[in-house]
Amino acid sequence: MSRFVRRLAGVPWRAIAGGAISRAVVVICGVTVIDERVVSLTYPRGPSMLPAFNIMGDLVVADKLSARYGWVSPGDVVQFVSPEDPRKTVIKRVLGMEGDAVTYLVDPANSDVSKTVVVPKGHIWVQGDNIHASRDSRQFGPVPYGLVNGKICCRV
Helix, strand or coil: CHHHHHHHHCHHHHHHHHHHHHHHHHHHHHHHEEEEEEEEEEEECCCHHHCCCCCCCCCCCEEEHHHHCCCCCCCCEEECCCCCCCCCCCEEEEEECCCCCCEEEECCCCCCCEEEEEEECEEEECCCCCHHHCHHHHCCCCEEHECCCCCCEECC
């Protein structure tokens, strides 16, 4: 047997593999916790937030702590679970918080008829920047604050 093979046979491969696997598990768990609880990358697509976001999608950073601690205010762009389809996550701009009176165009493409609503307690009013191509609070009403899971803080 060659000297190289004898040397390889003496290496503690099980200890090395076990250490690598345990480190990989810790890293994967850490990344998952950060992604779910602190900050995550999101790729929104569609025309509803034109011109703020590209129609083909921009990579944006969603701050999860702001939504959790209530640091959301009118003008912020938020990420939330769609009230119409819980499998979808959507991004819209906050126009009103609980207690605010919000006036909006009922059908902006066909008329100038407007309606005013007061946002109920525990809800926010959201709309897309492109009001002609957005499904938002004008269709599904105020969004419960519990569905908000992030505030968009920057575009990458």
